[in-house]
Amino acid sequence: xxxxxxxxxxxxxxxxxxxxxDHSTLACIPPKKHGKARMIAKADGVICGIPVGRRVFQIxxxxxxxxxxxxxxxxxxxGDLILTxxxxxxxxxxxxxxxxxxxxxxxxxxxQTRHMTDMLRGMHTRLLDTRKTTPNLRLFEKYAVKTGxxxxxxxxxxxxxxxxxxxxxxxxxxxxxxxxxxxxxHDKGKNLKIEIEVRNLDELRRVLAVGGVxxxxxxxxxxxxxxxxxxxxxGRYETEASGGITEQTLLQYxxxxxxxxxxxxxxxxxxxxxxxxxx
Numbered sequence: 001x002x003x004x005x006x007x008x009x010x011x012x013x014x015x016x017x018x019x020x021x022d023h024s025t026l027a028c029i030p031p032k033k034h035g036k037a038r039m040i041a042k043a044d045g046v047i048c049g050i051p052v053g054r055r056v057f058q059i060x061x062x063x064x065x066x067x068x069x070x071x072x073x074x075x076x077x078x079g080d081l082i083l084t085x086x087x088x089x090x091x092x093x094x095x096x097x098x099x100x101x102x103x104x105x106x107x108x109x110x111x112q113t114r115h116m117t118d119m120l121r122g123m124h125t126r127l128l129d130t131r132k133t134t135p136n137l138r139l140f141e142k143y144a145v146k147t148g149x150x151x152x153x154x155x156x157x158x159x160x161x162x163x164x165x166x167x168x169x170x171x172x173x174x175x176x177x178x179x180x181x182x183x184x185x186h187d188k189g190k191n192l193k194i195e196i197e198v199r200n201l202d203e204l205r206r207v208l209a210v211g212g213v214x215x216x217x218x219x220x221x222x223x224x225x226x227x228x229x230x231x232x233x234x235g236r237y238e239t240e241a242s243g244g245i246t247e248q249t250l251l252q253y254x255x256x257x258x259x260x261x262x263x264x265x266x267x268x269x270x271x272x273x274x275x276x277x278x279x
Contacts, residue, residue: 001051001143009136010056013098022094035089035279037096039103041076042274046114048072048147049106050083052140056099061091073110073147082275089279096277105137106144107273113148113266116250125254125261128153128240132264141267153262161185161194165219168196174203178212195240204229208236218258219243227256 041047047070057064064087070076082103085092117127127150133141142152154160163177171177174196181194195215198204207216218229220243230239240260241253253261 001139003055005139006052006055010059014059017098018094025090025093029090029093031090033089034087035092036084036086037092037277037279038084039082039275039277041080041082042078042276044077045107045111045273046148047074047076047082047107048110048144049103052102053099056102057085057095060095061088063087064091100275100277102140104272104275106140107275108270109141109144109267110148111273112270113145113150116247117149119250120254123254125258126151128260128262129266130262130264132268145266161192163194163196165197165199174206175210178210182212201229204232214238215240217242223252223256226253226258230256230258
């Protein structure tokens with residue numbers, strides 16, 4: 001993540017939190033008082049967002065000195081020291097919550113992602129995220145998914161074609177949707193992958209008859225039906241399973257031999273990792 005990408009989001013978050021001033025700190029902390037605080041893991045997990053946390057402190061006060069003891073992707077145990085921050089006490093207090101909010105959420109995503117990717121270790125299937133992210137925090141959340149060991153699906157609406165059921169219905173059917181999309185890419189001189197969603201074997205066979213795509217998303221298939229669909233496709237296209245797949249059902253779907261499994265819950269239904277800043 002580049003500073004130019006993350007700074008506007010961090011600055012917006014700080015404006016939201018600080019407003020006209022951190023009156024709690026201004027009221028009782030002398031401006032010249034210096035101190036030191038330790039960021040500690042309060043639960044086991046995978047740490048993520050250290051560069052973001054460091055940048056929060058730097059933006060609030062460039063004189064703050066941040067020393068890190070972990071790197072993004074490291075496993076941490078309860079009580080592990082993640083970083084220290086030293087300098088004006090008022091600045092540390094003002095930056096504290098924003099830094100923790102970013103790092104706790106990012107670490108929660110990385111922790112759950114690592115857990116699920118470990119479940120797939122040794123299997124053909126790879127884990128993907130989705131666009132089900134917090135508005136304005138997609139870069140941070142998808143970075144956390146990568147830190148946890150999974151792969152990113154498309155970042156937005158602009159870097160891959162995804163023909164979902166509503167696109168297909170509005171376009172007038174599978175055949176027209178694929179035909180119009182390929183014409184559009186040709187006319188615009190764009191080289192984007194096309195993925196199309198199918199909801200049953202009949203729709204799958206219609207896609208196979210037309211071709212013109214690179215990946216087929218098999219949406220809300222049962223593990224048994226998914227295995228049959230993957231066999232029908234026979235390696236001619238990339239395959240992706242999606243729709244309500246959980247930690248409990250992940251292995252059943254992976255056993256089908258599908259190339260990818262996308263799990264929206266990696267970013268939109270996550271428990272933040274407990275982290276504290278202790279003076």
